Amino acid sequence: MSVIVDPGSGVAGDNGATPVALSTSRDPSTWAPNEHINKRSSIPFILLHFLPLLAFVTGVTWTAVWLAVGLYFLRMLAITGGYHRYFSHRSYRLKRVPQFLLAFIGTTAAQKGPLWWAAHHRAHHKYADTERDIHSPIRGFWWSHVGWILCDKYNKTDSDAIKDFTKYPELVWLDKHDWVGTWTAGVLCFLIGGWSGLVIGFFLSTIVLWHATFTVNSLAHVFGRRAYDTPDTSRNSLLVALITSGEGWHNNHHRYPWAARQGFRWYQIDVTYYVLRLFGLLGVVRDIRPVPATVRDEARPQR
Numbered sequence: 001m002s003v004i005v006d007p008g009s010g011v012a013g014d015n016g017a018t019p020v021a022l023s024t025s026r027d028p029s030t031w032a033p034n035e036h037i038n039k040r041s042s043i044p045f046i047l048l049h050f051l052p053l054l055a056f057v058t059g060v061t062w063t064a065v066w067l068a069v070g071l072y073f074l075r076m077l078a079i080t081g082g083y084h085r086y087f088s089h090r091s092y093r094l095k096r097v098p099q100f101l102l103a104f105i106g107t108t109a110a111q112k113g114p115l116w117w118a119a120h121h122r123a124h125h126k127y128a129d130t131e132r133d134i135h136s137p138i139r140g141f142w143w144s145h146v147g148w149i150l151c152d153k154y155n156k157t158d159s160d161a162i163k164d165f166t167k168y169p170e171l172v173w174l175d176k177h178d179w180v181g182t183w184t185a186g187v188l189c190f191l192i193g194g195w196s197g198l199v200i201g202f203f204l205s206t207i208v209l210w211h212a213t214f215t216v217n218s219l220a221h222v223f224g225r226r227a228y229d230t231p232d233t234s235r236n237s238l239l240v241a242l243i244t245s246g247e248g249w250h251n252n253h254h255r256y257p258w259a260a261r262q263g264f265r266w267y268q269i270d271v272t273y274y275v276l277r278l279f280g281l282l283g284v285v286r287d288i289r290p291v292p293a294t295v296r297d298e299a300r301p302q303r
């Protein structure tokens with residue numbers, strides 16, 4: 001666990017892949033082979049979005065509301081601080097037990113397993129906004145937001161891209177059986193909050209969490225300021241940073257993906273980083289990788 005793995009240069013265009021101009025509609029010429037949304041397997045995913053309407057039957061209790069809010073922030077942190085900044089970028093170090101716990105909490109977010117998530121994210125950095133980027137908005141906004149997830153081609157974990165973690169059998173098991181975490185969260189919500197706890201505390205919270213996470217792939221490559229002249233389309237967005245506990249400083253992140261912080265300046269709110277620092281003080285999180293001052297100061301002056 002002492003080696004920090006380079007998840008790709010973080011800079012597109014140097015991997016033999018060609019940058020493509022941003023468009024808002026999906027241009028078939030940019031499609032890779034077999035890249036089609038599986039309509040049949042997408043139906044359950046779409047239907048899930050209507051489940052919170054059952055609240056008209058179950059009612060909405062305060063317990064359910066607090067469950068929804070608490071689970072949103074807890075699971076967002078597990079995705080941003082865990083799946084993203086730890087498993088994808090190894091921007092700090094953890095011992096084996098907290099590593100597994102973080103991965104397990106991540107699976108409660110129903111965003112598949114940590115190895116699947118991180119391997120795909122490493123590919124995103126390696127080929128950002130080129131024709132080999134799995135979820136670039138150059139292929140259309142909705143494709144980058146959710147379409148690619150519904151495509152069979154990207155169902156499997158690319159083990160070669162995440163070899164540094166496949167050596168842990170408990171993580172490989174969790175990645176294969178990610179439903180265990182998701183179902184545990186759902187059952188706990190039902191036991192704590194009854195049907196309202198399940199419908200609002202679990203399902204509504206999970207659906208909002210999905211789309212908030214997806215905005216980093218879609219909105220954060222379309223709207224916002226570009227502080228750094230990266231070859232991709234990444235942008236900095238306060239709005240996305242607020243709903244994702246700090247992942248909206250995406251242009252910063254593409255400039256220097258190895259850092260644990262994405263808000264490079266004190267005024268760039270990055271809740272995930274604050275929590276990592278807190279766990280650093282407790283001795284759980286170690287070797288938090290900083291942003292070199294020279295990189296930070298490359299930013300263009302704000303107008």
Ligand SMILES: [Zn+2]
Nearest residue numbers: 124217234250
């Ligand atoms: Zn990106």
Ligand SMILES: [Zn+2]
Nearest residue numbers: 088121125257
């Ligand atoms: Zn990243």
